[in-house]
Amino acid sequence: xxxxxxxxxxxxxxxxxxxxxxxxxxxxxxxxxxxxxxxxxxxxxxxxxxxxxxxxxxxxxxxxxxxxxxxxxxxxxxxxxxxxxxxxxxxxxxxxxxxxxxxxxxxxxxxxxxxxxxxxxxxxxxxxxxxxxxxxxxxxxx
Numbered sequence: 178x179x180x181x182x183x184x185x186x187x188x189x190x191x192x193x194x195x196x197x198x199x200x201x202x203x204x205x206x207x208x209x210x211x212x213x214x215x216x217x218x219x220x221x222x223x224x225x226x227x228x229x230x231x232x233x234x235x236x237x238x239x240x241x242x243x244x245x246x247x248x249x250x251x252x253x254x255x256x257x258x259x260x261x262x263x264x265x266x267x268x269x270x271x272x273x274x275x276x277x278x279x280x281x282x283x284x285x286x287x288x289x290x291x292x293x294x295x296x297x298x299x300x301x302x303x304x305x306x307x308x309x310x311x312x313x314x315x316x317x318x319x
């Protein structure tokens with residue numbers, strides 16, 4: 178069987194991305210599932226992929242729901258693929274606008290810094306393999 182993907186290039190990895198977080202039953206199911214992961218699997222942090230493709234309100238509401246149920250993840254990070262720091266900060270700020278004050282105090286939401294990632298990649302590509310540098314000058318810790 179051959180699967181022909183006709184999505185735009187930037188969405189080629191979102192072929193099965195079909196949740197509509199604005200639908201109440203979907204939102205409830207995802208909240209229930211997140212709490213189940215916390216209680217039954219032991220998840221204590223959340224990495225959310227492709228967050229620019231769903232509403233910031235959903236993330237804020239999810240954090241409120243978790244906090245209300247005594248679940249405060251140690252890490253919440255959104256994968257928003259963009260190297261523009263302002264865009265990433267705006268996403269985080271928007272999420273916080275949908276979180277209650279108590280939730281904001283208890284849970285920190287962050288975004289991956291793809292600008293930093295790109296800068297490190299460019300440094301590695303330009304100056305050679307960083308691993309070789311560390312092999313030549315090993316660091317020992319006491």
